[in-house]
Amino acid sequence: GAVVSQHPSWVICKSGTSVKIECRSLDFQATTMFWYRQFPKQSLMLMATSNEGSKATYEQGVEKDKFLINHASLTLSTLTVTSAHPEDSSFYICSARDLGDSGNTIYFGEGSWLTVV
Amino acid sequence: KNEVEQSPQNLTAQEGEFITINCSYSVGISALHWLQQHPGGGIVSLFMLSSGKKKHGRLIATINIQEKHSSLHITASHPRDSAVYICAVTGNQFYFGTGTSLTVIP
Numbered sequence: 001g002a003v004v005s006q007h008p009s010w011v012i013c014k015s016g017t018s019v020k021i022e023c024r025s026l027d028f029q030a031t032t033m034f035w036y037r038q039f040p041k042q043s044l045m046l047m048a049t050s051n052e053g054s055k056a057t058y059e060q061g062v063e064k065d066k067f068l069i070n071h072a073s074l075t076l077s078t079l080t081v082t083s084a085h086p087e088d089s090s091f092y093i094c095s096a097r098d099l100g101d102s103g104n105t106i107y108f109g110e111g112s113w114l115t116v117v
Numbered sequence: 118k119n120e121v122e123q124s125p126q127n128l129t130a131q132e133g134e135f136i137t138i139n140c141s142y143s144v145g146i147s148a149l150h151w152l153q154q155h156p157g158g159g160i161v162s163l164f165m166l167s168s169g170k171k172k173h174g175r176l177i178a179t180i181n182i183q184e185k186h187s188s189l190h191i192t193a194s195h196p197r198d199s200a201v202y203i204c205a206v207t208g209n210q211f212y213f214g215t216g217t218s219l220t221v222i223p
Contacts, residue, residue, distance in 0.1 A: 046210070111159055
């Protein structure tokens with residue numbers, strides 16, 4: 001079946017540095033990818049919708065200059081957390097919409113644990 | 118008020134029991150998703166529904182569009198079913214339920 005791969009699965013970075021998380025659709029094309037954040041014992045929170053070849057649409061309260069999203073191809077979207085702070089430590093998940101399935105099937109990546117020290 | 122409400126929030130069952138998790142939503146949707154999240158965080162999409170009923174192994178998902186309600190059933194539950202089950206709806210945007218934490222005891 002369709003697979004969405006995220007990399008890295010775990011990352012630790014120092015405060016003030018930037019970290020990039022990749023989201024790839026491995027066997028389907030996805031013009032739309034979604035980025036979520038999840039705090040411990042809380043539900044997923046949609047951060048932004050990433051459309052291939054155009055600017056991402058950010059949800060209210062999400063800083064677009066801090067969470068840079070690039071969707072340069074039909075199979076790859078990246079989330080860059082810039083000038084990371086400890087409060088950015090969280091679980092980040094991406095999902096992708098499969099065009100070939102009426103555009104409604106969503107596949108999730110395995111997630112990326114970010115710890116900022 | 119959340120656009121998607123799930124119940125119960127927590128559920129403990131004995132192995133073999135029949136389990137039902139409910140999801141109600143208040144927005145117009147094009148599809149409803151049932152997701153399973155294991156302790157490591159990874160999420161698996163179990164079902165995507167827009168009407169009726171779907172079955173996969175011991176899992177059954179139903180949706181009533183008129184009542185804006187969906188249920189996820191697990192028959193003959195097993196400890197490996199222990200996870201958080203999340204209901205999500207898609208329309209103009211995504212809305213997520215807060216999840217149901219299921220623990221199945223041997």
